[in-house]
Amino acid sequence: MNTLLKIAWRNLWRNKRRTIITAASVFSAVFLALLMRSMQIGQYDMMINAGVLDVGHIQIHKQGYWDSQSINHACEFTDELKQIISSESEITSVMPRLESFALASYGEMTKGLLIQGIDPEIEDPRRKLSNKLIEGRFIKRKDEGIVLAEGLANYLKIGLNDTLVLIGQGYQGITAAATFPVVGIVKFPAPKMNNLFVFMGIENAQEMFSPYFPQLVTSIIIDIENDNKLDKVKNELSQKLGDHYEVMGWNEILTEMVQQIQSDNGGGIIMLAILYLIVAFGILGTVMMMTMERRKEFAIMVSVGMRRYKLAFVVIFETILIGAIGVIAGIIAGIPLLNYLYYHPIPLTGSTAEMMLEYNLDPIMPFATDSFIYTNQSITIFILALLAALYPLIFVLRFKILKAMRS
Amino acid sequence: MIWSIAWRNVWRNKLRSLVIIIAITIGLIGGIMYYAIMNGMVEQRVNSAIDNEISNIQIHHPGFLLNEEIQYTIDQPQNLIDEIEKIEGVKAASSRIKASAMISTAETGTGVMINGIEPEKEKLVTGLSDKMLDGNYITDKDRIPILVGDKLAKKLNAKIGSKVVITIANTDGIITYGAFRIVGIYNTDNDMYDELYVFVRQNDLCQLIGFEPKKSSEIAIRLTENITTDQIADVIRAKYSDQIGSGILSVRTWKQIEPTLFAMIDMLDLFLYFFLVIILAALAFGIVNTMLMVVMERIKEIGMLMAIGLNKKRIFSMIMLETVFLSIVGGIVGIIISIALVQYYSTKGIDLTMFSEGLNAIGYSSVLYFSADTKFYIITTLMVIFTAVISSIYPARKALKLNPATAIQQND
Numbered sequence: 001m002n003t004l005l006k007i008a009w010r011n012l013w014r015n016k017r018r019t020i021i022t023a024a025s026v027f028s029a030v031f032l033a034l035l036m037r038s039m040q041i042g043q044y045d046m047m048i049n050a051g052v053l054d055v056g057h058i059q060i061h062k063q064g065y066w067d068s069q070s071i072n073h074a075c076e077f078t079d080e081l082k083q084i085i086s087s088e089s090e091i092t093s094v095m096p097r098l099e100s101f102a103l104a105s106y107g108e109m110t111k112g113l114l115i116q117g118i119d120p121e122i123e124d125p126r127r128k129l130s131n132k133l134i135e136g137r138f139i140k141r142k143d144e145g146i147v148l149a150e151g152l153a154n155y156l157k158i159g160l161n162d163t164l165v166l167i168g169q170g171y172q173g174i175t176a177a178a179t180f181p182v183v184g185i186v187k188f189p190a191p192k193m194n195n196l197f198v199f200m201g202i203e204n205a206q207e208m209f210s211p212y213f214p215q216l217v218t219s220i221i222i223d224i225e226n227d228n229k230l231d232k233v234k235n236e237l238s239q240k241l242g243d244h245y246e247v248m249g250w251n252e253i254l255t256e257m258v259q260q261i262q263s264d265n266g267g268g269i270i271m272l273a274i275l276y277l278i279v280a281f282g283i284l285g286t287v288m289m290m291t292m293e294r295r296k297e298f299a300i301m302v303s304v305g306m307r308r309y310k311l312a313f314v315v316i317f318e319t320i321l322i323g324a325i326g327v328i329a330g331i332i333a334g335i336p337l338l339n340y341l342y343y344h345p346i347p348l349t350g351s352t353a354e355m356m357l358e359y360n361l362d363p364i365m366p367f368a369t370d371s372f373i374y375t376n377q378s379i380t381i382f383i384l385a386l387l388a389a390l391y392p393l394i395f396v397l398r399f400k401i402l403k404a405m406r407s
Numbered sequence: 408m409i410w411s412i413a414w415r416n417v418w419r420n421k422l423r424s425l426v427i428i429i430a431i432t433i434g435l436i437g438g439i440m441y442y443a444i445m446n447g448m449v450e451q452r453v454n455s456a457i458d459n460e461i462s463n464i465q466i467h468h469p470g471f472l473l474n475e476e477i478q479y480t481i482d483q484p485q486n487l488i489d490e491i492e493k494i495e496g497v498k499a500a501s502s503r504i505k506a507s508a509m510i511s512t513a514e515t516g517t518g519v520m521i522n523g524i525e526p527e528k529e530k531l532v533t534g535l536s537d538k539m540l541d542g543n544y545i546t547d548k549d550r551i552p553i554l555v556g557d558k559l560a561k562k563l564n565a566k567i568g569s570k571v572v573i574t575i576a577n578t579d580g581i582i583t584y585g586a587f588r589i590v591g592i593y594n595t596d597n598d599m600y601d602e603l604y605v606f607v608r609q610n611d612l613c614q615l616i617g618f619e620p621k622k623s624s625e626i627a628i629r630l631t632e633n634i635t636t637d638q639i640a641d642v643i644r645a646k647y648s649d650q651i652g653s654g655i656l657s658v659r660t661w662k663q664i665e666p667t668l669f670a671m672i673d674m675l676d677l678f679l680y681f682f683l684v685i686i687l688a689a690l691a692f693g694i695v696n697t698m699l700m701v702v703m704e705r706i707k708e709i710g711m712l713m714a715i716g717l718n719k720k721r722i723f724s725m726i727m728l729e730t731v732f733l734s735i736v737g738g739i740v741g742i743i744i745s746i747a748l749v750q751y752y753s754t755k756g757i758d759l760t761m762f763s764e765g766l767n768a769i770g771y772s773s774v775l776y777f778s779a780d781t782k783f784y785i786i787t788t789l790m791v792i793f794t795a796v797i798s799s800i801y802p803a804r805k806a807l808k809l810n811p812a813t814a815i816q817q818n819d
Contacts, residue, residue, distance in 0.1 A: 018696060025692030032685060069562055070515030101517050103509050103574060103582070109476075110576040112509050112518030155474050167582075169516045256598075259765020267445075271682060274437030275689055281430030282693040288426060289700050352674065355667050 004310060008317035015290075019322060022286040026326020027333075029279040030377050033272050034334040037373045038341070040268045042366035044261045050361055051254045053127060056095065056221035058234055059253060060085075063246045065218060066253070071100045071171055075245065076215045084240045085222065090229045095122050095221040098205040102168030102176065104198070106158040113152055114196050115166065117205025126223075129186060129199065136160045136184035143201050145183030151195035153185045160185070166198075171210035178208040189357040272380075280384040284391065287319050291392040298396060299404035308397055315392035323385035327378050334374070341367040409721055413728035417736075420701075424733060427697045431690055431737025431791070432744070438686045439745035439787065442679045443777035447753070449675050450778050452771050453661075453668055454633065458534045459595045461664050462627040463636045464643065469657040471624060475520075477506045477578060477616070481656065484623035487647075491628060494642055496635045499531030502623035504612050508575035510555075510605060514564035519605050521573065523612030532629040535593060535606070542567040542591035551611055553587035556601025557594045565589055577616035585615040597770035636660045683787065687794040690734075694795065698730050698802035709806050710814020723803045730799035731792060738791035742784055752777040 012019045062075035077096050085094055098117035103110060120139045124130050129147075130138040139147050146164065158164060163179050170176035180200065188194040202217070210216040224233055230249050238247045251258050291298075302308060346365040348356065353363035417424055457463055466487065470479035481487065484502040491500045504523035509516050526545040530536045535554070536544040545552045553571060555563070565571060566589070573585045587607060595601060613620050630639055640660045650656035662669040702709070709722065756774045759766065763773035 017699065021692060021696045021699070025689060025696075028692070029689055067561075068514060068564060069517075070564075072514065101509070101515075105576075105582070108580040110580065110582060112507060169511055173513070256765045256768030259762045260769065263759075263762045263765060267441075270437075271441060274434065274441070274686065277437065278430055278434045278686065278689040278693065281426060281433070282689075282696065285423065285426045285430070285693055285697055289423065352670070355670070358667070 001313075004313045005317055008314045008321060011290075011314065011318055012321055018286060018289070019325075022282060022322050023325040023329065025279055025282045026323055026381060027329040029275050030327050030330030030381065031333055033275065033377050034330060034338065034373060036268065036272070037376070038334075038338050038367045038369065039365060040265065041368035041370060041373060042342075042345070044265070045368055046361060046364075046366045047257060047261065048250075051257055052223075052250050054360070055250055055253050057224045057227065057230060057250055058222040058237065059248050059250075060220040060222065060237065060241065061218065061246050061248070063244055066246060066248060071169065071209055071218060072173075074098065074171060074210070074216045074218045076213055077217045077220065078215060081220075081241075085220070085237070087240075088233055088236060090224045090226060090233050091222055092225050093122055093126070093223045095119055095126075095223075096202060096217040097219050097221060098202050098209065098216060099218050100168055100176075100205075100209055102166045102198075104152070104156065105165040105167070106156040106162060109156045111152060111155055113149075113198050115168070115198050115200065115205055115208075117200055117202035119202055120199070132186040132188060133184055134187045136182070138184050138186075139199060139201055141201060142203065143183065144181065144204075145200075146180040146204070147184040147186055147199040148182055149194050149197045150185055150187040151191065152198065153182070155195070158182060164198075166208065168209070170208070171213060171216060174210075176209045178204070180204065188360070190360045191358060193360065276380055276384060279381075280388060283319065283322060283385060283388040286322065287315075287388050287392055290318070291315065291395050295399065295404040298399065299401045303401050303405070312393050312396045315396055316386070316389045319389035319392065320382065320385045323381045327381045330377070331374055335369075338367055338369050342369045409725050410728060413725050414732055416701075416725070416729050417732050420704075423697060423700070427693055427733060428737040428740070430693050431734055432741040434686045434690050435738060435741030435787070435791070436745050436748070438683045439742070439779065439784075440748065440777075441682060442783065443745070443749045443752075443779040444775060445675055445679055446783075447776045447778040448771060449672055451776055453672065455596060455772065456665060456668060456770070457633055457661050459538065460533075460597065460600050461661050462532055463630045463633060464628040464640050464658060464660055465664055466626040466628070466643075466656060466658050467624065469654055471505075472657060475505065475507060477504070477618065477624060480619075480622035480624060481626060482622060484626055485621075487626060490646070491626075491643060494639060496630050496632065496639050498629045498631045499528065500626055500628040501525055501528040501532045502609075503529075503625045503627065504609055504618055505624040506575055506612070506616065508573050510559070510563065511572050511574065512563040512565050512569060515562065516574070517559070517562060518603075519559070520603050521575065521612060522604060522606045523609040523618075524606050525609050529606075532627050538593045538595050539591045540594045542589070544591055545606065545608060546590075549588070549590050549608075551585075551587045552590040552608060554591045554593055554606040555589055556604065557592050558598050558601040559603075559605070560589065560592045562602070567592065573615070575616060578618060583615060585611075587611070596767050596772040598767045599770065636662070680786075683790060687790055691794050691798045694730060694734060694798040695801055697733070698726065698799060699805065701729065702726065702802045702806045706809060706814050710809055710811045713809065713811040714815060719807050722806055726803035726806050727796060727799040730802070731795045734791055734795035734798075738788060742788065745779075746784065749777045749779050 062073050065073035085091065096119060100115055101112060102115050104113050119141065120143070121141050124138055134150060136147070139145060148158065148164070153159070156164070160182055163181050165179050166177065168176045188197070206214055206216050224230065234247050234249050241247060298311060301311060345367060348363045348365055356363045466481065468479040468481055470476070481502070488500045488502060491497055501524065506521050508519055508521045510519045530544070540557050545554060555565070560566065563571065569589045571587050571589060573587060575583055575585070577583045593601070610620070612618065630636060637660060640658055644651060644658050647656055647658070651658065713722065753776055756776045759773045759775055766773050
């Protein structure tokens with residue numbers, strides 16, 4: 001086998017130019033593929049991370065809350081519930097939230113907004129909400145005040161220390177009404193969020209929406225240590241909690257994002273498929289030519305006694321080696337570049353950047369360095385090379401010695 | 408004469424030529440199909456947005472654009488509408504009253520944008536009346552009708568006949584409540600739109616919030632051809648230049664209303680042409696390799712031709728023409744097959760319902776129609792020829808370097 005490999009390698013270099021051009025085409029395709037896939041995967045990772053930061057890895061609600069999004073499907077955050085959750089080892093943080101829609105009024109202006117009753121001690125460092133402050137301070141636990149998004153503050157023409165009136169529909173039909181002083185204003189780059197949120201301590205929200213059920217929450221947001229354990233933790237929680245509650249992973253909550261990623265991923269794979277198909281033809285063409293040229297040589301080798309199958313191995317090796325040269329060169333060029341880009345992503349500007357900010361993403365083009373990106377390309381080229389090798393293989397196994405000798 | 412020689416040379420080694428031709432064909436089909444798909448998606452999104460959501464041109468009081476406060480109105484909207492409809496290319500115009508409000512049922516409440524419309528007029532401007540999933544469009548017989556999107560209806564746990572309460576600030580800033588009955592549930596392919604917009608009769612809304620009937624928040628204009636948007640917008644701007652100048656009227660095209668939509672078209676075009684370039688670059692390798700083999704094989708023959716007097720320029724052209732012919736055959740077959748596929752799928756469409764949730768969430772339909780225009784095919788053809796010419800340079804130069812004397816003695 002070793003000898004055959006050596007023969008194959010030396011055969012490649014008998015026609016340097018042809019080998020180099022073919023290998024170069026493989027190289028350029030692999031390099032491009034690496035770049036493109038790294039960009040795509042990097043982007044998906046970025047979107048997923050932003051999404052998970054927002055909705056957590058796992059959410060627990062009362063059964064039916066997710067479809068209705070109504071406060072009437074809120075549940076109580078009982079001690080029993082807390083215990084069950086804390087018995088799961090993978091969980092790193094637990095955040096209860098009470099969210100509901102309400103109308104806010106100040107002076108002559110009225111606007112609808114979303115109240116997020118949170119535990120600021122956990123949620124603030126996680127979502128870096130204090131960093132977004134442009135006036136005042138963020139709420140603390142047991143705070144009397146609320147924090148408003150900048151868009152809302154501007155519309156209502158309300159400022160620090162002014163009192164905001166809130167009216168909404170409370171738990172089980174009561175009218176929820178309350179007033180709160182504004183202690184801080186935050187700015188979100190995404191206009192949708194900038195015009196939407198009001199943050200208050202969850203106790204305040206609970207008092208406003210359900211004074212008779214003090215521990216009411218609409219969702220319990222859970223972060224876990226390792227994303228790979230998501231299904232395990234989800235299933236265990238589901239079992240322990242029973243039918244009264246629904247346990248959802250981020251991929252179920254962010255179905256739209258997941259599908260967008262899937263369809264974009266599909267599109268990217270199709271693009272690569274087209275590229276690789278072209279490269280495959282390139283390899284096929286080269287290999288065909290090599291075979292045709294060496295008919296006489298093959299004929300002589302077989303007639304002095306070389307077994308046909310060994311000759312077949314030689315041509316198969318040659319084909320694979322051309323592909324291998326291209327792939328290895330591509331990977332060698334790719335690894336340092338991708339590593340660099342991973343740590344120094346390309347910043348985006350202009351209307352593209354604005355669009356990304358609107359979706360709450362950093363305006364950068366991120367890159368990924370996962371090993372599967374490299375292995376996938378290698379495997380694909382390997383398979384394509386094998387397929388291209390079929391032509392010389394079949395020829396070697398079936399050619400007629402005398403006819404080839406006389407060509 | 409060089410032309411016919413070059414053409415015949417291409418077919419001397421049928422197998423080799425066929426391999427590269429097939430490669431070019433497949434590469435082109437792939438690239439063109441990809442373009443057609445992406446272009447189709449974006450075109451469809453834009454048309455859908457214009458058709459159902461934002462129309463071609465919108466007119467507001469500039470103050471309204473800041474915070475959508477209802478006190479910024481257009482005076483005498485009917486006069487404007489009558490005059491605008493006389494402009495050639497305008498299909499129809501309608502006026503609406505817009506206000507933000509909260510809608511609630513026993514289940515829950517949420518924020519919405521209320522549109523007070525003139526139902527019959529609105530039918531000519533938007534495709535809303537065709538998008539009814541359940542129930543009916545607003546008719547004169549209904550008492551206090553409201554149309555909601557299916558996403559919203561689901562959220563509110565409401566159906567046809569359900570009563571909803573609208574909480575809204577009237578023109579004096581006082582919170583008022585009004586009851587409406589759902590007569591129709593609509594669905595555009597844009598979930599974000601369906602969740603936000605509800606439609607009631609203009610008179611009903613005026614009565615509820617004390618809005619003056621001879622004013623309006625917004626005039627939407629639908630044209631017969633989307634292409635004419637910019638021109639007609641300019642005509643309208645010229646017509647009402649003093650009102651625009653004194654700051655009481657603003658005329659915007661859909662490109663200004665949804666600039667991201669517009670930016671997307673440009674970006675996509677750039678990206679797709681770039682992809683085509685990459686495909687052609689990959690093909691170039693194959694073409695160069697093939698032509699090199701062609702030249703190397705015929706060293707003796709080329710040497711002979713040079714010896715009997717074929718000058719260098721003609722040899723260069725011959726090789727170049729062979730390359731170009733080879734590529735054009737692949738190119739033409741590829742383009743013809745692509746045109747056929749695009750034409751077929753531009754009416755039939757591909758069903759992508761398994762991605763419908765994700766696509767609808769960002770406003771895309773889940774049925775894909777292909778679309779590509781003649782300009783694109785022409786540019787592609789030119790790019791193929793260009794690639795061929797560039798690829799031919801290296802092999803042709805190799806041919807020129809041959810010394811006729813030694814070349815003839817080659818024993819290959």
